[in-house]
Amino acid sequence: MTYDYLIVGAGLFGAVFAHEAHKKGHKVLVIEKRSHIAGNAYTQNMEGIEVHQYGAHIFHTSNRKVWDYVQQFASFNRFTNSPLARYQDELYHLPFNMNTFHELWGIITPKEAMDIIQKQIAGAKITTPTNLEEQAISLVGTEIYEKLIKGYTEKQWGCEATKLPSFIIRRLPIRYTYNNNYFNDDFQGIPVNGYTKLVKNMLEGIEVRLETDFFANKEEYCNQANQIIYTGRIDQYYDHCFGPLAYRSLSFEHQLLAMDNYQGNAVINYTDASVPYTRIIEHKHFVSDSTHVVASGKTIITKEYPSPWQPGCEPYYPINDATNTALYEQYAALASKEPKVFFCGRLGTYRYLDMHVVIEQSLQLAAQLL
Ligand SMILES: Cc1cc2nc3c(=O)[nH]c(=O)nc-3n(C[C@H](O)[C@H](O)[C@H](O)COP(=O)(O)OP(=O)(O)OC[C@H]3O[C@@H](n4cnc5c(N)ncnc54)[C@H](O)[C@@H]3O)c2cc1C
Missing domain, CATH: 3.40.50.720 (NAD(P)-binding Rossmann-like Domain)
Known part of the structure; x- marks a missing residue:
């Protein structure tokens, strides 16, 4: 040997x-x-x-x-990962937190947000969720689901949410605090x-x-x-x-742009079904501190497109x-x-x-x- x-x-x-x-x-x-x-x-x-x-x-x-x-x-x-979600011409903070709820409904307090979400969940009358759509609505209500989950998930899996199993979304973290940190971990x-x-x-x-x-x-x-x-x-x-x-695959389209700052944030998710990609990342924001952007006159962005997997494609998910x-x-x-x-x-x-x-x-x- x-x-x-x-x-x-x-x-x-x-x-x-x-x-x-x-x-x-x-x-x-x-x-x-x-x-x-x-x-x-x-x-x-x-x-x-x-x-x-x-x-x-x-x-x-x-x-x-x-x-x-x-x-x-x-x-x-x-x-610190603090992605944004773009739905049509609206922009929301992620993960779902008091900033998101303020942007959605103009409300200020956690109680106001809880009342709206609970009312939507109750109104949907789902007792046992049988698919991803029902599961998501029973966790976060109809409006967050329609604007921020449905289109993104359907693009990601290439399938209608009503045809996807509920287990894909076991829990959807909702924070009733003004905190845009995507992860709950101690180190990042x-x-x-x-x-x-x-x-x-x-x-x-x-x-x-x-x-x-x-x-x-x-x-x-x-x-x-x-x-x-x-x-x-x-x-x-x-x-x-x-x-x-079986896998889901992805393709990445990298673009060099002649500007300092394209989107002002490292990650923006596109939750609207009419946009073919799920997110755009702008790489320089991963390393620049968020208070200033390196003025180099150029930036690189990547659009992420989910795609079906077939032999020869990279198996991602x-x-x-x-x-x-x-x-x-x-x-x-x-x-x-x-x-x-x-x-x-x-x-x-x-x-x-x-x-x-x-x-x-x-x-x-x-x-x-x-
Ligand atoms: C889009 C995307 C975003 C992600 N974002 C995050 C994130 O933000 N945070 C996080 O913690 N994790 C993230 N991950 C997960 C992260 O990529 C994985 O945890 C990590 O890459 C797994 O490491 P690995 O060594 O198991 O696999 P890999 O990184 O896939 O390494 C396996 C290697 O084996 C090689 N290989 C395979 N077959 C052969 C062969 N026959 N001969 C020789 N070489 C071979 C492959 O080419 C590959 O380089 C993300 C994953 C994806 C797909």
Whole structure:
């Protein structure tokens, strides 16, 4: 065996594990089929701006251990995610909070907001929600649903909300305070020099081969390593023998604009069904403090378009409905019998995972194996 560990995928799961294994003196090889490291958290410096190539990535966690862990690889700024929602020509603060309710109804106090929402919920007369629309209305009432949830969700899933299962929206956080911080976590920020630099620091001293697909030489790679940390798609590992797992995909349209400031905020969601994209992000706002914008005469924005997934497209969001969950269980049963392969990360476990969760899981596996 040439390597103690072969790590398939240079995303956060793979990079954290590789770092820990290397630190303990193990011989590690990382292979990555894309031309870059950092997986979906990849950022690329374009025109002096760190561009989140696969959509907005905001690091947030309440796990002190994970927060302390990432600090050794990058300096984080104090970015606080406070997205806005645009519905036609109206603009609302997110997440749903007293600012949103003031903008919607002109009300001032929490009691006034609660009364309106409760009245709408009661008026809808939904006892047991049978689909996403009913579920959302029973949580936030009709007006927030119509303006801020319906169009966005239908674009995201490519399907009418009445045809989507209610479980997609288990809870919709409503805050009766004037607080636009999207996350409830204790720690939040963006690495000042981008996620790619952070992952590069994790991988320092480790052999990394880019544009190298595991499946181009699966057997050879398996023979070269004692253990394999596999962060690719679990169904692909088994040649889709039970059928492919379903995903939603996305496409990103990046634009360089000759102006200092396009939208005044990092993230604006477009909740109106008539606009084809779900959000526009303006990258410079992830790193500039919100009181002033770097006057460089240029800015980069990205429009995010949800799209159906088909072979060849990037699989972004797993569709964890009953059919796909059952299918995944079949693959997971095969995976559990593998003597030396560990299926990890968002693709290996067929789950949407935030970055801090991926890091926590990778550290747990490292503690178990190393
Ligand atoms: C649009 C979007 C926005 C997000 N925003 C946030 C956010 O704000 N905050 C947050 O915490 N999380 C966010 N996430 C989640 C975040 O991207 C994931 O938590 C993280 O990327 C998962 O890391 P990973 O290592 O499991 O997977 P990945 O980052 O996908 O890394 C896996 C790597 O394996 C490689 N690979 C796959 N198959 C093979 C193969 N056969 N051979 C070689 N290499 C292979 C892939 O190319 C990829 O680079 C977001 C995700 C999306 C899609």
